[in-house]
Amino acid sequence: MCGWPLLLLWALLSGAAAGGSGRALPHHTVLDPQGEYWLSWGPRGGRLAFRLEVRTAGYVGFGFSPTGAMAAADIVVGGVAQGRPYLQDYFTNANRELKKDAQQDYHLEYAMENSTHTIIEFTRELHTCDINDKSITESTVRVIWAYHHEDVGEAGPKYHDSNRGTKSLRLLNHETSKVLPTVVPYFDLVNQDVPIPNKGTTYWCQMFKIPVFQEKHHVIKVEPVIQRGHESLVHHILLYQCSSSFNDSILDYGHECYHPNMPDAFLTCETVIFAWAIGGEGFSYPPHVGLSLGTPLDPRYVLLEVHYDNPTYKEGLIDNSGLRLFHTTDIRKYDAGVIEAGLWVSLFHTIPPGMPEFRSEGHCTLECLEEALEAEKPSGIHVFAVLLHAHLAGRGIRLRHFRKGEEMRLLAYDDDFDFNFQEFQYLKEEQTILPGDNLITECRYNTKDRARMTWGGLSTRNEMCLSYLLYYPRINLTRCASIPDIMEQLQFIGVKEIYRPVTVL
Numbered sequence: 001m002c003g004w005p006l007l008l009l010w011a012l013l014s015g016a017a018a019g020g021s022g023r024a025l026p027h028h029t030v031l032d033p034q035g036e037y038w039l040s041w042g043p044r045g046g047r048l049a050f051r052l053e054v055r056t057a058g059y060v061g062f063g064f065s066p067t068g069a070m071a072a073a074d075i076v077v078g079g080v081a082q083g084r085p086y087l088q089d090y091f092t093n094a095n096r097e098l099k100k101d102a103q104q105d106y107h108l109e110y111a112m113e114n115s116t117h118t119i120i121e122f123t124r125e126l127h128t129c130d131i132n133d134k135s136i137t138e139s140t141v142r143v144i145w146a147y148h149h150e151d152v153g154e155a156g157p158k159y160h161d162s163n164r165g166t167k168s169l170r171l172l173n174h175e176t177s178k179v180l181p182t183v184v185p186y187f188d189l190v191n192q193d194v195p196i197p198n199k200g201t202t203y204w205c206q207m208f209k210i211p212v213f214q215e216k217h218h219v220i221k222v223e224p225v226i227q228r229g230h231e232s233l234v235h236h237i238l239l240y241q242c243s244s245s246f247n248d249s250i251l252d253y254g255h256e257c258y259h260p261n262m263p264d265a266f267l268t269c270e271t272v273i274f275a276w277a278i279g280g281e282g283f284s285y286p287p288h289v290g291l292s293l294g295t296p297l298d299p300r301y302v303l304l305e306v307h308y309d310n311p312t313y314k315e316g317l318i319d320n321s322g323l324r325l326f327h328t329t330d331i332r333k334y335d336a337g338v339i340e341a342g343l344w345v346s347l348f349h350t351i352p353p354g355m356p357e358f359r360s361e362g363h364c365t366l367e368c369l370e371e372a373l374e375a376e377k378p379s380g381i382h383v384f385a386v387l388l389h390a391h392l393a394g395r396g397i398r399l400r401h402f403r404k405g406e407e408m409r410l411l412a413y414d415d416d417f418d419f420n421f422q423e424f425q426y427l428k429e430e431q432t433i434l435p436g437d438n439l440i441t442e443c444r445y446n447t448k449d450r451a452r453m454t455w456g457g458l459s460t461r462n463e464m465c466l467s468y469l470l471y472y473p474r475i476n477l478t479r480c481a482s483i484p485d486i487m488e489q490l491q492f493i494g495v496k497e498i499y500r501p502v503t504v505l
């Protein structure tokens, strides 16, 4: 124990400048709407390091929960009391009772407190082999947070009341947003004065025109541009490529997405070319790859979809957030492409009501891939990032990869999918797709709270089962999806003939 006062003294002297142990953590995000609770994290020596910086002189709580609620969670509570730092591993049972964990798996690395703030830095193993702890994987995690103005006393932490919340994050993010070597020109695709309704969830869609370039450019990095103070309001941003056969009249209006009055032009914007979600700092293409602009194959019109999260139903919010695209004429070796793989979005995708675990799968078949690859890139394409996509009933998605019938390593997975948190996941290593390979996107849904059928479709109450593969070099294949054959089921229930074909979007 005699090491602590010294550590604290050092911290008090140097903490204000360094804001922590001085060792930089690559990822950070704000967890609460008021900007009082900041989280930073990153790998450190085989473990994961966390730094909590909170506007309180009392205790600070942090944890991992299966649902985002307090039940059955893995929790750590720390602070500085009378000049001494403390950190305790807790867990909650199904009745939300907080209990001290007999096995301490959180290791205090640094602590600092001044009259207004507490900073706690700790590490833990990804897998602690303690049934009361949650393993940290590449799947989405619901982190939970809380704080109190008093430190933990004899009776344990006092109830935090409304100073608490949850946020979905991906902690094993292989992305390291690279600092650009020189000043690189950019353009912004940013909303203008979007009035945010006073409701929990809003999806706002706005079309933009890509600047007209006289020669080929490469986008090498995309960053979020978030209006100051709106860090927790802007939840995720998707950028789609739209049909090029428009004129600029479509640029004049933004509208709520998935709305019956949404302009038809929005429906042509199907291929995701970029995705950002809260907690992400930006996306750098690998050093040999760029997103091409300025050639006839490249996007001319794009749709920006911004998800606004307004849980306290604040009124009168006006937002001006979006994306910044850094581009260069210093063309890299390869053009990036995006393949949409999975289940074709149509009414043939059916999910019965009341199901705790229903699976759908979409095939990017050997034949489909082989045709595109043989013609253009017999040596294959290299996947470096994947976005997994379903809607509100989605609970888990896996992108499986087969070569000559044998299963390879999963390209990507998320066993705790959260619709409200979607971003491209960098693969740990690039993976090659060769002629002869096939892909299966496997989705798991929960429809226990639904009384009616769920169908494939664009609205968030309809479903999708898709993965978007970011790869190079670009080939002429943007979609590789399958349609379930439901004729046998229809015959089984007595349907003899279909007069009007079911819409295939």
Ligand SMILES: *[C@@H]1O[C@H](CO)[C@@H](O)[C@H](O)[C@H]1NC(C)=O
Pocket: 015, 016, 019, 053, 114, 115, 116, 117
């Ligand atoms: C306390 O520390 C925090 C975090 O480093 C800092 O932002 C704040 O200004 C400090 N407050 C005082 C009163 O020094």
Ligand SMILES: *[C@@H]1O[C@H](CO)[C@@H](O)[C@H](O)[C@H]1NC(C)=O
Pocket: 247, 248, 249
């Ligand atoms: C632009 O497109 C709209 C709708 O497609 C059409 O009504 C309008 O006439 C077009 N304007 C020009 C200048 O081509």
Ligand SMILES: *[C@@H]1O[C@H](CO)[C@@H](O)[C@H](O)[C@H]1NC(C)=O
Pocket: 297, 476
């Ligand atoms: C890409 O493939 C489609 C369908 O096979 C074809 O119609 C189109 O012309 C091709 N485009 C290019 C640029 O090769």
